Amino acid sequence: MFKIVKKKKLNKFVVQMEILAPLVVKKALPGQFIILRVDDNGERIPLTIAGINKELGTVKIIFQIVGATTFKLNQKNEGDFILDFVGPLGLPTDISEVKNICIVGGGVGCAIALPVAKAFHDSGSKVTTVIGFRNKELVILEDEFKNISDSLVVMTDDGSYGKSGNVTIALNEMLNYGIRFDKIITIGPSIMMKYVVQTAKPYEIPVIVSMNSLMIDGTGMCGCCRLSVWENDKYVTKFACIDGPDFDGYKINFDEVISRNSIYRDYEKHVYDKTCNLFRKIDND
Numbered sequence: 001m002f003k004i005v006k007k008k009k010l011n012k013f014v015v016q017m018e019i020l021a022p023l024v025v026k027k028a029l030p031g032q033f034i035i036l037r038v039d040d041n042g043e044r045i046p047l048t049i050a051g052i053n054k055e056l057g058t059v060k061i062i063f064q065i066v067g068a069t070t071f072k073l074n075q076k077n078e079g080d081f082i083l084d085f086v087g088p089l090g091l092p093t094d095i096s097e098v099k100n101i102c103i104v105g106g107g108v109g110c111a112i113a114l115p116v117a118k119a120f121h122d123s124g125s126k127v128t129t130v131i132g133f134r135n136k137e138l139v140i141l142e143d144e145f146k147n148i149s150d151s152l153v154v155m156t157d158d159g160s161y162g163k164s165g166n167v168t169i170a171l172n173e174m175l176n177y178g179i180r181f182d183k184i185i186t187i188g189p190s191i192m193m194k195y196v197v198q199t200a201k202p203y204e205i206p207v208i209v210s211m212n213s214l215m216i217d218g219t220g221m222c223g224c225c226r227l228s229v230w231e232n233d234k235y236v237t238k239f240a241c242i243d244g245p246d247f248d249g250y251k252i253n254f255d256e257v258i259s260r261n262s263i264y265r266d267y268e269k270h271v272y273d274k275t276c277n278l279f280r281k282i283d284n285d
Helices: 022-027 068-074 107-122 142-148 167-177 190-203 254-261 265-284
Strands: 002-009 014-020 033-037 045-048 051-053 058-064 084-089 100-106 126-133 151-156 183-187 207-210 226-231 234-239 246-248
Touching: 014 068, 014 107, 022 051, 022 058, 022 084, 033 058, 045 058, 058 068, 058 107, 100 107, 100 167, 100 190, 107 126, 107 142, 107 183, 126 142, 126 167, 142 151, 151 167, 167 190, 183 190, 190 207, 190 254, 226 246, 226 254
Parallel strands: 100 126, 100 183, 126 151, 183 207
Antiparallel strands: 002 014, 014 058, 033 045, 033 084, 051 058, 207 246, 226 234
């Protein structure tokens, strides 16, 4: 059992928790993830490690309440316990010496981007960060990014905060202006990462994408997180859990990824609604 030490709402749909897991803390590096299970009847879901506190032995996770498991997790409070918390899993992000890097995050993907941006900042890189959200109410972690970014641009789709438009607009403006990055790392919805890659391609800037797929075991056996990666003039199957989650963005078959991610959408909504109704019934009894 793993204790929830802290809980904080970042916005209406996004929650931050700190979980007491000292053994995970000992090995965790930026870009890696954990797999958790709320209770005996729960499904296994991956969540990226959003930060660690070595002194307290806690792991920070940030999640969006979009499905049955995240709904159940949000019902837990400080002092409560979750059943399983396994990690760190996946390969850490390569924090090799880069003079000028751009981090592009979208929505709750910004929670994943933050520890990566901080690692590059701490290593001495110049960090430019672009973060995007649908509207002002959904903006998260702005102050945290300010503290570790040499330049920060906040975008909202509806223009209610920061600059109006999506993250690729800001990135395209920088590149058109003549700013060149040694590397771009983008983390967020698959469709966003696809267009970040397309925006950077004419400038031949390396782009790393974080493929946060559906997962069950996190060890490459279930095959849920498989994706097609272009190697040696053909697509080969890779697994985000053991070969990633970071990949060369130019080699990913994004159309396949986007299609696969939508397969369970209707079923996920059904289970989410069923879980919500169950908790409402419990509250009313």
